[in-house]
Amino acid sequence: MVERQSPLxxxxxxxxxxxxxxxxxxxxxxTQPGSIVQLAAxxxxxxxxxxxxxxxxxxxxxxxxxxxxxDGVRSVFGFASGKFTVVDEAEGLASAFAGVVTPAIxxxxxxxxxRTAIRIAGPKxxxxxxxxxxxxxxxxxxxxxxxxxxxxxxIFAQIQRTGADQFDIYVFRSFARSFWKAxxxxxxxxxxxxx
Amino acid sequence: xxxxxxxxxxxxxxxxxYQGDGNRERPQAASQNLDAWNAYVYxxxxxxxxHNEIWQHSGGCRAHLRVVRNTLTHEISSTAFAHGGHKSxxxxxxxxxx
Numbered sequence: 001m002v003e004r005q006s007p008l009x010x011x012x013x014x015x016x017x018x019x020x021x022x023x024x025x026x027x028x029x030x031t032q033p034g035s036i037v038q039l040a041a042x043x044x045x046x047x048x049x050x051x052x053x054x055x056x057x058x059x060x061x062x063x064x065x066x067x068x069x070x071d072g073v074r075s076v077f078g079f080a081s082g083k084f085t086v087v088d089e090a091e092g093l094a095s096a097f098a099g100v101v102t103p104a105i106x107x108x109x110x111x112x113x114x115r116t117a118i119r120i121a122g123p124k125x126x127x128x129x130x131x132x133x134x135x136x137x138x139x140x141x142x143x144x145x146x147x148x149x150x151x152x153x154x155i156f157a158q159i160q161r162t163g164a165d166q167f168d169i170y171v172f173r174s175f176a177r178s179f180w181k182a183x184x185x186x187x188x189x190x191x192x193x194x195x
Numbered sequence: 196x197x198x199x200x201x202x203x204x205x206x207x208x209x210x211x212x213y214q215g216d217g218n219r220e221r222p223q224a225a226s227q228n229l230d231a232w233n234a235y236v237y238x239x240x241x242x243x244x245x246h247n248e249i250w251q252h253s254g255g256c257r258a259h260l261r262v263v264r265n266t267l268t269h270e271i272s273s274t275a276f277a278h279g280g281h282k283s284x285x286x287x288x289x290x291x292x293x
Contacts, residue, residue: 065202080256081202081276134207149203151210151254 006030007116007176013194017184020191025124028183029195031117031168035093041082041106049084052100056093057086062145069145070162077147077160082106085147085158085170087117116176120183121166124190129167131186133157139164152179199274202256210254216240217247217261243267249277 006012008030016024041049050061057074061067061084068077068084075087086093094110101108120128126137132152136142147160157179158170171179184192196208216239222231240246248262259277264270 065204081258083256134209149255149257150206154209154254156254 004032004113006032007173008118008180011177011180011184016191016193018188018191020193023191024122024193025190026120026122026128026187026192027195028180028187028192029119029121030180031119033087033089033117034091034112035086035088036111036115036117036170037086037088037093037097038079038109038111039084039086039097039101039106040109042104043082045105046082048105049082049101052097052105053084053086055100056096057088066146066148068147068160070160072162075145075160075162075168077145077158079147079149079158085160087168087170114173115170116173118169118171118176118180118183119162119166120169120187121163122192123165124187125165125167128183128186128190129159132182133159135159137167152182155179196269196271198250198252198260198262198271200252200255200258200260201274201276202258203252206252206255210252211260212251212253214249214251214259217249245272 012030039049039053053076054060057076059069059071059074059076061069061076061078066078068075073089076084078084094108094112097108129137133150135148135150142148142161144161144163147158149158151157155175156172160168162168197205198208198211199205218240219235221235222228226232244265244267245263246266248264250260250262252258252260261275261277262271263273265272
């Protein structure tokens with residue numbers, strides 16, 4: 001496989017930054033999953049696609065728009081009607097899906113090299129993200145496992161809540177560096193640690 | 196202005212792109228009826244009140260939506276998938292208005 005380089009490399013400085021004298025309220029990291037795949041079902045084939053996701057990843061999707069789940073290694077969430085993002089720490093997810101998602105069910109798009117995954121965690125994660133995105137980050141409105149498609153200054157982003165105070169954000173690789181810098185600036189006032 | 200996307204829920208208008216008047220009916224591609232084409236391209240109702248519109252949730256689920264917006268108040272009285280959408284996605288179905 002081609003060795004993947006992170007677009008964040010020149011700007012990712014591990015350690016504590018900003019106003020951290022009283023501790024850090026934000027932890028930023030790049031999760032670097034091996035596979036990021038988008039699946040789309042043809043109309044009427046959604047249930048078959050959901051069962052394909054279960055077969056390949058072992059994850060069961062809850063009902064409802066934007067529903068998702070994660071087991072810490074693999075994650076899945078709906079980001080549009082009949083469309084899902086699936087992420088795995090290991091490589092090879094796209095070929096695994098290509099074997100089960102037949103052309104009659106839907107399509108598989110490998111975005112592993114096209115997206116960068118940034119994790120923001122900590123007690124102020126909701127608060128910092130609310131500076132960027134005009135959506136409700138409160139736990140009842142955005143439960144653990146759920147995903148949202150939204151924009152940050154017209155740049156598309158997909159967000160999955162992977163913990164009570166933890167979110168994984170998938171952004172275009174070419175915009176990842178500027179987004180990372182913006183995220184660092186936004187986290188400065190509460191103190192953040194880069195891991 | 197908030198638009199209640201049938202998939203994503205209420206979202207700010209900055210996430211949406213206006214795709215034009217929802218009252219138009221496109222003639223068949225091979226149609227040589229110039230009046231029909233003229234009406235499709237130029238004729239608009241321009242109502243002072245409820246107006247059928249097509250919007251795309253370009254900064255979200257990217258679905259095309261049928262929206263009824265009041266041109267006087269900007270109140271949006273209904274939103275629905277332009278082409279029916281996937282049934283499993285009807286988050287706001289139970290509310291009676293989508």
